[in-house]
Amino acid sequence: MKAMGERTEPSKGRVEETPRTREGVPAPAQEATARRGAGMWENLAWSIGPILLGLILTTLALLAVGANPVRAYTVMWKGAFGNAAQFSNVVSSWVPLALASVGLLITFTAGLWNIGIEGQIIMGAIFTAWTARTFDWPAEALIPALFISGIIGGAAWALLAGVLKTYGHVHEIFGGLGLNFVATGVTLYLIIGPWKRAGIASTSGTELFRPAAWLPTFPGGMAVGPIEIAVAVVSLVIVYFALRGTLWGLKLKAIGKNIRSAYWIGISTRLHLLGAFALCGAFAGMAGTVQAIGVWHRLIPAISGGYGYLGILVVLLSGFQAAGLAPVAFFFAAVSKGSVALPLDLQLDSSLGGVLQGIIVLLVILSQGVRARVQRAGASARIDSAVLASPVGPTAAPVEANENPPL
Amino acid sequence: MRLELKSIHKYFGLVHANDGVDLTVESGTIHGLLGENGAGKSTLMKILSGFIRRDSGEILLDGRPVEFHSPAEAIRMGIGMLHQDPLDFPPLSVLDNFLLGREDGFVQNRARALADLKRLSSQFGFDLDPETLVSTLTVGERQQLEIMRLLSLGVQILIFDEPTTGISLPQKVKLFETLRLLAKEGKSIIFVTHKLQDAEDLCQRVTVLRRGQVTGQVEHPFTASQLVQLMFGQNLAVSARQAIELGAPILEMRDVAVEDYRLRVPNLNLQVCAGEVIGLAGIEGSGQRLFLRACAGLLPPSAGEIWIAGAKMNRQPYHKFLERGVAYMPAGRLEEGLVPGLNLAEHFVLVGRSKDFFINWGAAQSEAQVKIEEYSIHGVPATRVESLSGGNQQRALLALLRPDIDLLLLEHPTRGLDIESTLWVWNQLLERRRRGTAIVFASADLDEILEYSDRILVFSGGRVAQALVAKETSVTQLGELIGGKGL
Structure with missing residues (x-):
């Protein structure tokens, strides 16, 4: 940190064209350190503020409908953390949410809005269900095969969106959205068609899988077991390091920030985009696997649980940082599971949890926008003073106005 | 009225x-x-x-x-x-x-x-x-x-x-x-x-x-x-130019035509040798950019043949051109050259030789520091490129170019720079040329064209004049050609 201050001091003999500082105008380096000092508290305020504001707004909404907010929050807290079984419910919803978010972080890093993640989760679940129904293997062989099936299903579905984008010029939002509907359609077709339960045609789901295909759970009626937790944690760790420490991650980041420059530099942008899709699909597919063999033990129409869309909110709220995914996903899982108890105890709809999640994400994004505005205003004030203090006149060649269209 | x-x-x-x-x-x-x-x-x-x-x-x-x-x-x-x-x-x-x-x-x-x-x-x-x-x-x-x-x-x-x-x-x-x-x-x-x-x-x-x-x-x-x-304005005295020994032909265009939706530039014939500097003069949008893009493989020519270092390059992708020693420095520094949001060290890693999967950030930092000093960039390895001034962005772009380039294509290499930075950029470019790099650059500044080119191609509304020998050319002559007279 100290090095930064030293290095930015203008050293002799260098040609410079930034305006030199004069009295009264802070040198960039000093200014940067000054900003960092205040920055920690400022950062904290900017990230905690919107969450507090979200709670306040939700509280106001509760008061408006005549509910007791304290009781509502108590019920939610107890619903999530009241006993071990309830806590295991939170973790079991954290696993697919974390897997979806970790996948989305990859596509977001590459600058892609992979809305198609829902379909990728569904396809992962469908492939898993097929393997579970087809192979009569012991659990030790079957469960890895089930995860691999989920990976293949999710990755293939994601690659489809990727190919549509890179070769067909179909924007990934539209391609993904379309493929989501197709995936849902395929699930329904399988459930009421080829995989329907003997004797009845019902959309409630397929026959339960054989017990060998069930993920083991912790004893005592817990909803979650060691395998899926390990899968989620390992996925988070791998992606954290891959995005941070590898050339591949850096290339992905460059593509996401400016795909044109990345191409000029010599990065094969198309291949990396496809890779990002496939990897995201792989993680999404695993989320589908967990949903199929860990939660429902069969294929149901709403097998994705909406974790794909919720994952988008998780990534947004974590500020696109891998380290933030696990806690944010946990918070979301707790709110979701906690609000399940609301209708029972308070005759409030459980969608309150969704309201709280949605408001907080909106406020966080809004606060980022406001913050950027505030900082821009500050920055332009600084530039103005630098211009006034600049000893040299306009040195740049006149630029034709159409270089910066005013509109 | x-x-x-x-x-x-x-x-x-x-x-x-x-x-x-x-x-x-x-x-x-x-x-x-x-x-x-x-x-x-x-x-x-x-x-x-x-x-x-x-x-x-x-x-x-x-x-x-x-x-x-x-x-x-x-x-x-x-x-x-x-x-x-x-x-x-x-x-x-x-x-x-x-x-x-x-x-x-x-x-x-x-x-x-x-x-x-x-x-x-x-x-x-x-x-x-x-x-x-x-x-x-x-x-x-x-x-x-x-x-x-x-x-x-x-x-x-x-x-x-x-x-x-x-x-x-x-x-x-x-x-x-x-x-x-x-x-x-x-x-x-x-x-x-x-x-x-x-x-x-x-x-x-x-x-x-x-x-x-x-x-x-x-x-x-x-x-x-x-x-x-x-x-x-008035004619400027052109400084004496050092004679340079030209090497083997690097770029050859044979009856090439390039075009986009509004402009077609036909009949391009040119041979550029190692160590030669070609200036592309003309009002912006007269075909220089199309020409440079064709040389880099970013725009397939609609007719003719493009040869780079003895190999026919028609229909080859941009990456193949890069492999053959071509480098392109576009005018939009933050749009098509640098990646805003990434810092200098990350840029040097991206273009670096190392193909290791894991990045050694320690080594990357010190490598970046060396480059920053060598190219007098006013920043540190952790400086994001968008916070650099235009001149420092240009230095960073030059620092990102590989050492072994045979054909260097530049759009407006010194646009928006002050005189000192301009001289610095050209010293870097001329040093590369001494080592045998052929340089083709477009500029709107006639003095720059006359000062640094060996030969000049004048573009006017898609037409291209015969290559002029720079030291026998006057500003008036260039100005008339740019205005479409005598083409």
Whole structure:
């Protein structure tokens, strides 16, 4: 940190064209350190503020409908953390949410809005269900095969969106959205068609899988077991390091920030985009696997649980940082599971949890926008003073106005 | 309508794009506005047409001062502009386009619009099908549509921004005929151009801008050399050049044609040898960028053959060109060269030799530090590129170039830089050239072209002159060629 201050001091003999500082105008380096000092508290305020504001707004909404907010929050807290079984419910919803978010972080890093993640989760679940129904293997062989099936299903579905984008010029939002509907359609077709339960045609789901295909759970009626937790944690760790420490991650980041420059530099942008899709699909597919063999033990129409869309909110709220995914996903899982108890105890709809999640994400994004505005205003004030203090006149060649269209 | 602009000033940041411009256009005349890139013509015309606001100065119509804040208001006062790239709606039909901008109530009056369109078409002898889509029209036909649209809105002063770029000769003849007819009807025409011949053929009076100021005004008849003098200023002494031993041919173009949707540059024949510097002169958008892109494999030529270091490269992708030792430095530093949001160290890792999967950030930091010192970049490895000044971004781009480049293609390598930075950049480039790199660069600065090139290719509206030997070329000669004289 100290090095930064030293290095930015203008050293002799260098040609410079930034305006030199004069009295009264802070040198960039000093200014940067000054900003960092205040920055920690400022950062904290900017990230905690919107969450507090979200709670306040939700509280106001509760008061408006005549509910007791304290009781509502108590019920939610107890619903999530009241006993071990309830806590295991939170973790079991954290696993697919974390897997979806970790996948989305990859596509977001590459600058892609992979809305198609829902379909990728569904396809992962469908492939898993097929393997579970087809192979009569012991659990030790079957469960890895089930995860691999989920990976293949999710990755293939994601690659489809990727190919549509890179070769067909179909924007990934539209391609993904379309493929989501197709995936849902395929699930329904399988459930009421080829995989329907003997004797009845019902959309409630397929026959339960054989017990060998069930993920083991912790004893005592817990909803979650060691395998899926390990899968989620390992996925988070791998992606954290891959995005941070590898050339591949850096290339992905460059593509996401400016795909044109990345191409000029010599990065094969198309291949990396496809890779990002496939990897995201792989993680999404695993989320589908967990949903199929860990939660429902069969294929149901709403097998994705909406974790794909919720994952988008998780990534947004974590500020696109891998380290933030696990806690944010946990918070979301707790709110979701906690609000399940609301209708029972308070005759409030459980969608309150969704309201709280949605408001907080909106406020966080809004606060980022406001913050950027505030900082821009500050920055332009600084530039103005630098211009006034600049000893040299306009040195740049006149630029034709159409270089910066005013509109 | 008589138009007077008095002492117009406009700043873009530090740049004084219009510096006290006075201009008077009498009604019924065709008034030329000349100047090289960056002279301030477009700024002035955008102020006049309501696109941007002036910082100070007065606009008078028939002696009355006027104010307007948008193109719509300008049109209401009688000032309309035809932009170089037509601002129309290609997926809509001719009639739909013609209807747009009319203010006759909420409901479209298609019948009346159609009648207007037919009347104007027959008046000027245009032949446009009202139902055809604008996307199928040529640039010249789109101009005709735009002229009629503006006239139907009651425009008295028409601004034409480089209207002869991208249209065919018969269409140009037709356009000139139309302009004369409009002037005869009492309309005032402002004709913005850099083509000397067009100005000579058409304009009764020409005002020349240079670096934001009016350098002079001439009345018909005038000569091209008068205009060149006003446009480019006095000749500068060209410094003696070190003789350099040329190596093997690196780039060869054989009857190459390159084109985009509006410009076709045919008959390119050129051989560039190791250690040679070729300057591409011309007003921006005359084909230099197309040429450079073709050399880098970013734009497939529509005819002919491109050879790099003895291999035919037609239909090869950009990455193959990179492998053969070609490097391209585009003009948009943050758009097409650097990645905003990434810092210097990350950039050096991206272009680095290391193909290791895991990045050694410690080594990357120190490598970046070495480069930063070597290239005198005012920053640290953790500095994000968008926070660097333009000159430092340019240094960073140069630092990112591989050491072993055989053919270096540059767009405006020193645009926007001060003199010291410019010299520094050229020292770097000339050092590479001493080591055998062939350099092809485009620049709008004639002094730079004459100073550093061995040979010069002049581009004018898609035509290219025979390569000139730089030391036997004068600014006047270049200026005339750029203006399309003698091509």
